[in-house]
Amino acid sequence: MKASELKTKSVAELEAELLSLTKAQFGMRMQMATQQLSNNSTLSKVRRDIARVKTILTQKGAQ
Numbered sequence: 001m002k003a004s005e006l007k008t009k010s011v012a013e014l015e016a017e018l019l020s021l022t023k024a025q026f027g028m029r030m031q032m033a034t035q036q037l038s039n040n041s042t043l044s045k046v047r048r049d050i051a052r053v054k055t056i057l058t059q060k061g062a063q
Helices: 003-007 011-033 041-062
Strands: none
Touching: 003 041, 011 041
16 A cells, blocks of 8 residues: 555545554464464565554644
């Protein structure tokens, strides 16, 4: 997910996206703990997406 795509979304949409990403991250952490996660790089991609969403939310809140 690109930052330019996130900038076009509203605050409510960004919060919904953040919620779904945190749920996905939790599921991946559980899969990693039970060694069912086949691709470990997806966890870091989700973490970066969460950081992007939080950054855009902060920027929109300051405006």
